[in-house]
Amino acid sequence: MSNPDPLSAYDILGVAEDVSEGDLKRAYRRQSLKYHPDRHPDDPEAGQKFHELTTAYELLQDPVKRQALDESLRISKSRRARLASHDSKRKILQEELEAGERAAKKFRAGDVERAAAASEKLAKAKEESKRLLEERMKKLQSHAPQSRADSRSSATEPVATDTPLRIRYNASKFPTLVDSSSISAFFSSFGEIKSDLIVLTRKKRKNSGGGDDVITALIPFISSIDALNVVSSASQDRFKGMHISLLSKGAGTSAEG
Template sequence: MSTTDEDVNPYDLLGISIEATEQEIKTAYRQRSLKVHPDRNRGNPDAARKFHELHQAQELLLDPLRRMALDAKLRIKEARKARYASYDAKRKTMVEDLEERERTLKKARVEKEAEKKARWHENERIMEEGRRLREERERELQRKEREREELSKKAQQATSTGMEPPALGLLDTTVRVKFSLSAHPTVTDASSLSTLLAPFGPLDDASIVLSLKPAPPKKPKRVTALVPFKQIGGAFAAVCASGRPESGLGDIEVDWAEGKEPELIGWLKKMGQLGGDGAATKNANLPKQNPNSLRTPATVDSRSATDTTTAPPPTQETSFSSFPSTFPDLSAVPPQPSAPTEVPGLDYESLTLMRMRQAERARLEREIREREAQEE
């Protein structure tokens, strides 16, 4: 309490001597407290403080142990004053210097403690600021991660709804070729097979795999090969020309290596880039036709893009006879791809050729169905 300090003497506050009795302490407190009671001194701002000091002084002096400690301290102080009074001028100066140094050391110690405490608070503030910045960075990273996940999810949804073209698979440009060796005795190795399929597009000759299967009893020897094209357009053209003599693939079965149409071809059909949704794989039930009954374009000039022309039957000099006899109306087609999304592995020319081959196949199937209907 403040009354225990050396600068505040409880006896002086109550106006009594150090030998005062308990009754004298109570009487002195009652008399002095009435003078500074806050209710009687509403205009005095120090009245409450003085009243509190008097109350603390009374409590201290009425406690025997605390009063005993206070009396001992006061006696030591009085003895020090008495000794100081008996000193000569030189010794008084030495005592004053000593006390001054003690006060200076005490002040320095207090300032050091205050500085240490301020430094601790500053470290705490810096650590708190670091935690706050770290949490903000983590929240920012989490926000960016959520945005990336949302973009990825939207991209997947766009792909699943067909707006984006599917990626080109590893075997999407590879076809499986099957034929009887008796029908094509000269096609016995990868080089001859590459020459046979070269008109449909560039091939990866080094990756062609050809297998000669042993012939069962009374059956001709069969040849199976996997032929990778460099572009899916070439593979599509070969599959469309499967089994067609006018394309040089009579008695040769050409199908997709995976046994099903690539997703990219299905996507092109769905987006209207290859005409209707007709099958792009070989139709084994199609009857063989006389090559003279199939028409191929002899010339294509700028005078009429939609006129149909009749060409002589294909000969050995014909490099590629799988073009349609009736060209689609290219005058309405812009010079750039109409699809808003770039199709991987296809340029505009390849896409146009695939459209023409699909149109030709649809035309041939239609003519065959009409001819069968007339025969019936």
């Protein structure tokens, strides 16, 4: 049986995102008693519902996982707001397009000049509507903008998903993590990774006198939940000495190994 989608944990328990710890416990107790398997021994759906309630409650009880969940919800809401704004602009253009078409039908055959002007406006409206639609499709097909600079540059690092994982470490502490393949293999146990989109930069530490290099990498997980699980596992010994964070536009969730 698979775990419920962590992004629906608040909905599963029927609580708001700013719910207090006390209200969270009361909500879980009320719901779990309602669907407890002992009360419904012959109802497999009740058992599944009880499992989902327990999993959601345990997730929200963990401060690190709850913080990561709230960040994912914030990013998701922001993206929906951007798309809604985009749809609004496209709707206005569509209305102008339809108005132009209606006006064009009223032109008399002999009014060539007015018909030509209306035709030009109609063509521009169609082109703009097509452009907005293509932009929206690109946003839906890609999780984030590509890099504007060479991967060796320390300026702007590309983002491959809405919540890509960002790691930083000294080369001497992780001598086997030297390229995209080794990094992908190191984190593959958490979930599927777009290995061909991993971006890695390597630069000398300032004032190190020619010492250790600092490596920074962006790891695009297919699922943002897998990236969140890496952050929540940052205290494990395997990550000791590595800074791990979720990179997002305007905010981030991080942990130190």
